[in-house]
Amino acid sequence: MSLLSVRDLSVAIGAAAPVDGVSFEIGAGETFALLGESGCGKSLTALALMRLLPEAARIAAGSVQFAGEELCALTEAQMRSVRGGKIAMIFQEPGASLNPVMTIGAQIAEALKFHGGSAPEAKIVELLAAVGIPDPARRATEYPFQMSGGMKQRAMTAMALAGEPELLIADEPTTALDVTIQAQVLDLLDGLRRERRMAMLLISHDLGVVAQMADRIGVMYAGQLVEVAPRAAFYAAPGHPYTRRLFAALPDAESADRAASRQRRLLTIPGSVPPLGTQHAGCRFVERCGEALPVCRTTLPPWREYAAGQQVRCHLETAHTLLAESADFTARAKVGAGETALLEARDLKVHFPLRRGVLQRVVGHVRAVDGVTLALQAGRTVALVGESGCGKTTVGKAILGLQKPTDGTVKLHGKLLQGLAPAAMQMVFQDPFGSLNPRLRVGEIIAEGLRALAVAGDTRMRVVELLEQVGLAGDMVGRYPHEFSGGQRQRIAIARALAVRPQLLICDEPTSALDVSVQAQILNLLTDLQAQLNLSYLFITHNITVVDYLAQEVAVMYLGRIVEYGTVDEVLRSARHPYTQALLAAAPRIEAGLDGSREYVRAAGDPPSPARPPAGCHFHPRCPRAEARCREAYPEPVALSATHTARCFLAV
Amino acid sequence: MLQIKFVLLWSDLLFFVLIAAVVVGGVWAGRVEHLRLAWRQVGQSRVGMATATVLLAFVLVALLDSLHYRERLPGEQENYAVEVRSALDAALTGLRTRTEKTYSAPLATHLFAKESLDADLGRDFPRLKHGGAHLGEDLTAQGGDIAAKAIKGLGLGLLGAMAFGLVSLPLRRAAPHLAWNAQLATVLVLCLLGGVIVALAGDYHVLGTDKVGQDVLYLTLKSIRTAILIGTLTTLIMLPAAVVLGLLAGYAGGWIDDVIQYLYTTLNSIPGVLLIAASVLMMQVVIDTHPEWFATTAERADARFLALCAILGITSWTGLCRLLRGEVLKLRELEYVQAARALGVSSARILWRHVLPNVMHIVMIAIVMDFSGLVLAEAVLSYVGIGVDPNTISFGTMINTARMELAREPMVWWSLVAAFAFMFVLVLAANLFADVMRDAFDPRVVKQ
Ligand SMILES: Nc1ncnc2c1ncn2[C@@H]1O[C@H](COP(=O)(O)OP(=O)(O)OP(=O)(O)O)[C@@H](O)[C@H]1O
């Protein structure tokens, strides 16, 4: 018998049904993953299981059986003993779920006491040790602000374990963390599940994370489950048209023919998720489905056995033909090396002073960027990868002149730049919600650069032209940013940057806040624009598959310095720096879903603070291959080929 | 030929400018989408509509009391009376002129204290000159008379409210989703109260009389202008400084930020009351040594009043300035501001287009929140004698004079209660309105 059995669960907010008739089961010791894009109802489902729904929402129908007990029938008081006792939950933002004014130890003690146990010091330390917090006795006396994000997520997990739960619900537990830390936390969760024979409900939007963790997978779309399958079958042959499109929208990292796969457009899912409150008669995916039949519009599709254990909710009878092959880019820029550099940054440094005390004395510096040298040719893309806080954004801002460099030079077409060079370089930012002024209309936003530079010509015409260039309708000029989805906003931001006809776009994680299918649209757009306008990109990201698809060269940054630099194939396929290797190994890979393989080249610990970088090689405290000399001096760049350099003593 | 001469006091002028600014701002806000939405939310709130109605009633009284004039004296030559009166005074001529000898309780027919009348009659409560004079000697009819007048007043009020409902019908049709019912209910309550008071005020002192026999109702109505003007003009004076300095400090950073921060921390660390006391006394001296600057006592009182507004403004801009600086520090790092900088947009333009519109909600909320604080501050300052000119009628001066009366046996309570009740209603309405505004304008408040 399964541990948790959810039957026809529906959640209502007013008249809308963000979760509609969801059924699944989780056995003891099993990991079930709920996969879906933002807004599809994953989190609400989890909250409904815990009976922790927000004020406006309520469970409209269905039953939740946990170990034979009906949770929907329990009183609030009884439910409290289930929460944290039999079922525990951890959330995406570890910082927001810990009380900032209590020590970690006190918070765990509280959780222990609440579940009837006494809270001896030893038990707290044991829990902290179980979640892999080094020096647990000392950490127990610390406050949340003294811990890094990964550490806080571990502490949260320790609290969740305090009640010895039989089911752990993890809602995007690693989305806010860096890849190397994400890998550590995922390992930890999986280990704990094995050890304690705990069941786990993992909520994620990341096909790679799910591939690593789940035994079975449920795909949600617009409030309904559309596919439930065991992992191997799911990753071998996804059944539902929506799921197959999700896979196709990802850049394919493992294809044998790299050149051909880069030449291919990413498949996108047309349209967008139907808004909450839409009335559906038939299949919810019908507007975006390429295979839709007439019956799809009128009748809710039934569950079908697609393969052994793989249930798909679709009218299509059999495993049908694959999706139409995606088209090639008509003219992806012919990238030739050896042209003169468009941009050259030499020995760029940005140090932020650290001030303390009443007199605001400078007590040190955050070495956000500490000697970065980069060159970029016209029409090419250089990717800058690295973990959060390593200085990627600051490099971008320093090149642009938004941030005054402490030292170093930036040359454009061989000419030394001083301050801003507005027309030549522009930036596209990460957060599509923070990058557009909510008080201005789209037309005004895009026209801003034209006005500032007093570009001659008809501004209105040019704005419409730009909107069409980024794939939006020209009549959208009068609307406000809040009327657009994340992907559309990112297009507007790109149009704003293009308005002044720049030669270089610095894209700071332009797709990391977007869903997979929307990410594919933006990547296609960027590639098209590059071909049309001979643009160069400095592409800042932490997503390795995107790098592989888009870039010609890659620079890997660690703590303010570039530790490895080379062509895509050199850096991603024969990485020589241990940090690059760890980064590549930590990136969740979809292929893991097929064979269940897990890599174990892990960087231990957290990235150090750029205010106090370790002596010698900055990476040595985390490096599995560190030697004595690594603690003494920072390695000089070692040339491995004409284009490939790495800063490691062992790279040679 | 004109029998009056209009007088425009400085405070009147500023008040009119302010009202014009509010009207222009309202028209402009109607065109900007997010402001229109926020105002609509205010309009949809029952509390918002009700309190707005109450506040409007107060502002109307203040406005009437700001239309000043001097009457022409009889005679051949063109001479004008030294007293400056307002439209409100004209409307309340009856109340203003029917003064008694000294204290009398609300609705009383006799003075509050016994006096020796005639040698043979001994000490007794003398009859009022005006209060209940129409009753003649037959005082048994007083209760019935009051009840009859009150009922007549209620009827009058009901008629008034119905007339208002009819007149405002097109407005309700035009915007049917707003909480008009709350507004109508408030108007009804105001009309009923007003009707009763009007019906009674002709023959009685509804709220009694004070030490020199002035009608307390008249005094409270006159106090409204002072309270409203203190609350709004002070803001008008401090707003430019707070906004400009706050934006500059937050956006420019560096030494400019240091200087501005230094300025407001210094100002903030001087005890406000001391600063105000010192400045007011200095102003007083200046005003007293230059009697030739002022044609009438009203103008002199007005000068002191404006000085008080300015001083309150100088001591109260720091809070808003600090708030704005913090918000701008955050906004400056936002990506759309960075994007604008990358496009080469000038700093002035960035402040105007990207920063100011995104801190406007803070400014608006601060204005309304500060209002009630300032009304109360005036009362306290006047109470300790460093507020408005003693000749200016205000809640503060009313309370100040009432303070002695509290010690009398039996107690004279009505001046204090009247001032307190009016001020309470005003401040409560302003506070509730501020809450509604905050909910509507603050983007951090989650909308349902
Ligand atoms: N204005 C500033 N003042 C002080 N320190 C700063 C400032 N801006 C950035 N830093 C610090 O500099 C370091 C590098 O920051 P940066 O934003 O460049 O990192 P990043 O690689 O872009 O990170 P992420 O992936 O999170 O965007 C961080 O430690 C950050 O805290």
Ligand code: SF4
């Ligand atoms: S039911 Fe029809 S519309 Fe829905 S996914 Fe299947 S084929 Fe497409």
Ligand code: SF4
């Ligand atoms: S230099 Fe040493 S510590 Fe640094 S990456 Fe290489 S092996 Fe590791």
Ligand SMILES: [Mg+2]
């Ligand atoms: Mg960044």
